[in-house]
Amino acid sequence: MTDITKTSRFLDYAPAPESPSILHLRKNYGLFINGDFVKGHGKPFKTISPATEATIAEIANANARDVDAAVAAARRAYDTTWSKLSGADRGKYLFRIARLVQERARELAVAESLDNGKPIKEARDVDVPLVAAWFFYYAGWADKLDYAGLGPNPRALGVAAQVIPWNFPLLMLAWKIAPALAAGNTVVLKPAETTPLSALIFAEILQQADLPAGVVNIITGAGDTGEALVNHPDVNKVAFTGSTAVGRAIAKSIAGTGKKVTLELGGKAANIVFDDAPIDQAVEGIVNGIFFNQGHVCCAGSRLLVQENVHDEVVDRLKTRLATLRLGDPLDKNTDIGAINSREQLDRIRELSDIGEAEGAERWTAECVIPDKGFWFAPTIFTGVETSSRIAREEIFGPVLSVLTFRTPAEAIAKANNTPYGLSAGIWSDKGSKILAVADQLRAGVIWANTFNRFDPASPFGGYKESGYGREGGRHGLAAYLESAGWGAPSSPKGISTVTKGASK
């Protein structure tokens, strides 16, 4: 047995890595079109592990021709199969998918951690369970659309083009695919260029679930593939999650085409800590708000607004807490902070952090050993940030927290709302009435009280202003994929590809 005299610290926990050997990865992945993996016609690209920069697999690249094929497959599946199924039957497929996700949860978590760089603990405890929950939730809605309060005879839109980001690859896929299928649409989905792996394993799950061919098509590629997809003339619906710049371009390019759009874009959320907050839990909430998923969260609490009289204490406690975070191998079960997803993103985080320093804010970085290979950024906080600083205005999308102060609730509300974004916000106080009064005046889609970054399929999620429009999740999430056909319309469309315009709302 070990000697009691310690040679190293207990807190340097021995490695506890999850093994990637449970994955059955192929060397090459094709495009998932019409129920099969097919070759792409673009130049294939490699997906790498951001923690080691090692190649994981070669991924097909969809060009315009492939996009055509995928949209055609989705259209065919919509016309011939999916639109003719009853809601109960669609629900059966969704339940089946949800159960398969649970069965293969460990494999999906490892793939997600490997390809994205997020800690396995998070993929295992947050991402994958939520993916299953999303499919279970919308499976339940599939045969109850008439009762969703969305008007008489709700009908699917047709083919949905969905483009998702790299921060929660599989979870964003679930947010998009589950409601679309429940509502009766067929789907062409493009995962992000740097994180296609879990979507391709998900495609295998769709095969296992015997989902009719073409109902979900997954095509991989970069921005041009996404552009071709959303601009395809036979697409009825566009759903995008990603940066505000791309969202704006999409909105512009499809304006006037009649395609229905939902956009879930950037954010610069205020996390407001009042002096009567439960302080230890608030510190946890700040950590969870900005360092969860390396800060690659659109609703991250990246602006900490802390009441001036508790500023020093909160910052002091926060630094102590950050010193216990463990940065390193994402597959180690004890890792808290994983790798930054790409060199490009790392460069952006570095650039904005340097700007923060140049603007005069005080930078503090937790002491961490940074691995030699891969992309890493240690948890960092900036104090003395002014409302006019760029790091208080722009989305950094990394583990960087800007700390600002306020004196009164009115000032907190004004500062929190003083941003072009409006995706989320957090309020920390022991006083319920204060929480409700402040929440009422915040212009953000999601407001968390005494918690942060909590998600549930029953709760709608979406933004104000430059954070986008439309809601995902809950009953509201169905509205993005349905249109009322009006009173007296036939209850299910028979092979028609678009819904009569003007019948809704």
Place this chain on the structure above:
Amino acid sequence: MTLERPLALAPAKRALELIGADLTEKSLRLHLEGLPGVDAVGLEQRAAGLGTRSIKTTSKAWALDTIIRLIDLTTLEGADTPGKVRSLVAKAMNPDPSDPTVPRVAAVCVYGDMVPYAVEALGASHGDPAKGLISVAAVATAFPSGRASLPVKLADTADAVANGADEIDMVIDRGAFLAGKYGVVFDQIVAVKEACRRADGTYAHLKVILETGELNTYDNVRRASWLAILAGGDFIKTSTGKVAPAATLPVTLLMLEVVRDWKRLTGERIGVKPAGGIRSSKDAIKYLVTVAETAGEEWLDPHLFRFGASSLLNDVLLQRQKLSTGRYSGPDYVTID
């Protein structure tokens, strides 16, 4: 509202330094009620998060030995006899007869009248756990209910100390605490601490049992923890083990946050003892992680952290055997006590 007449409380060094010379029921109340609140959901979430740490190989081996070194091996039954206590002491000194490398536990914990038998059985092994010896802890103050008059509680304490107890595990008056009579609870702890004084002027270590299962809310647990420290407790302890729920990870986390804050404020280190309900190595390791990541690794020391447990030891021994031999043994390969 009627103003309470300010009653001067018994002097206690810590409280006087922190709250000031005008220590009254009212100033004590204001101090305790001014502590930041606890959000139950957030606290439990943090405890659950700490519980997911994966402690393997060398870390696990070190953790198992450390758990043993932190155990207060306990027997607190009405049916306890000198023979039972001798048997417990033998187990404390030599937990696994098949493996002499197993460390000793920190202390044995018994009822006051059993202290002489424990001291006698320990013989030369009686002493400071930091030196590899074993302490004797006695529960006192009308344990477990605490429902007796103060003179009885003090006599109970003084008797155990006179018989050689190194540590006194007292219970607070939960009734008085819940009725808001913080001053009563405070004065009793101060008095019991005084009763811990030995003839030579040294004190037996005082562990203050809050019985968190009866305090019911986390806000109460935080206040009671501060109260116990202010009044002079050396350790704050969760439970008697006679009330469910006994020790839980969130409650222990909260008490560790209190001692961490106390150190930030004063530089002084107070011990924490979760007791009751911790039966498996797996659970105990979660507590070690929580201690190390909350108060700091320096707290993993018998002077600052203890497990109040009886059946935990055997599970740790089984895990330890598994780790050294690579095979699982079974309950017949460890001694019942």
